[in-house]
Amino acid sequence: MERLIQLVNVVSLLLMLVVFLSLRRQRIRPEYSVAWLGACAALFLFSVWPGPALWLQRMLGLPDRPLALMLIVFAVFMAVFYRFTVRISDLKDSNIALAQRVAILEFHIRSLDEKVKNSNGN
C-alpha cells in the first residue's frame, strides 16, 4: 500500500510539471492553472504528510492510510471538475449570447449597407 502513496506522490509531481509546461506553451491560461496546481500541491502534501489522511482514516474507520489518501485524491479532483464544469457552462452561455449578438450586429450592418446603396442609387 505504501507504493500507492508513492504513486500519488509521483503523479502529483508529474501533473504539476505538465501544468507548468502547458502554461509555458500558453495552452492553459494562468487563471485556470491555479485549480490544478492547488490540487497537485494538496495531493503532494497529503502524501508526504500523513496527518490528514490518518485523521480521515480514523474518522471513517478505513482499514489503511492509502485508501484515505485515495479518498482525498477523489474529493480534490471532484472539486476541480465541478469548478471547471461551472466555468464551461458559464462560457457556453456567454459564447451563445456573443454569437447571437454578432449575428444581430451583422444583420444591422447589412441592412444599413443596403439602405446606403439604395440611397446612392437614387
Add this chain to the structure above:
Amino acid sequence: MKLLVIIPAFNEEGAIRTVIREVQAAVPGAPVLVIDDCSLDETKAAAREAGAQVLPLPHHLGLGGCVQAGYKLAYELGFDYVARVDGDGQHNPADIPRLLEVLQKKNVQMVIGSRYSEGGGEYSSVPRGLGIMLFRMVLRPILGKAVHDPTSGFVAVNREALKVFSHSFPLEYPEIEALVVLQRKRFQFEEVECIFRDRMAGQSTITPMKSFRYMIHVLLGVLVNILRKRAVS
C-alpha cells in the same frame, strides 16, 4: 399588426426556397427572417434569392440558440408577433393566419400548431409516440392543462412571450422547456390543429440514440426550469 416569420435553418438548401415562397403567399407583406445556423450548404444564398432576410450565426448554436437569436432580433426591432416555421417544409405556412387569429382572439401568449390536437393525428414511429405520451404526462401537472403536441416547433408568440424568450430560452431541445418557461410567467397557450407534411428535402438527423438523449435532456431541463429561481422579469 407587426408580424415577423422566422425560419431556423441548418442545411435546408433543398427546401428553404419553397418554404419562403409559401410563407410569402400565406402572410403577404410579412418579412421573413431565415436564421442560418452555420449551414454547410447554400441555405443562406437560397434564402436571400427567395426574398428572405438572413440572420447568419457565426457558428453552429443548435436549434434553441438559433431560434432565440431570431426572437432577440424580433424583439429589438419591435415586432408584435412572431411565427416560427421549420425550414424543412414540415409545417404548412398556410396555417399561420389561423395561429395568429387564435393568438389575438384568445388573449394567450403562445399558440402551438399541433399534430395531435384532441388526440388526433398519427405518430411517425412507436418510440416517438411513447415519448410524446410521456412528455404529455409530465407536463400536464406542471402546466395545469393538457398539451397534445409538446414537441411541435410550429408556434406563434406575442410580444410578451417574445420578451421572455429573448432573455431566457432553452438551448438544445427548446419546445418542451419553452412551455415550462412560459408557465413560470403565468402565461397561457393554446393549440391549433394542423396537418404536418413530410420533409421536402434532406433527411432527419434524429436517430434512436439522439431520441433517447433528447428525452433525458428534456426531462432534466423541465426539472431545472421548475427548480430555477424566478430570475427573469
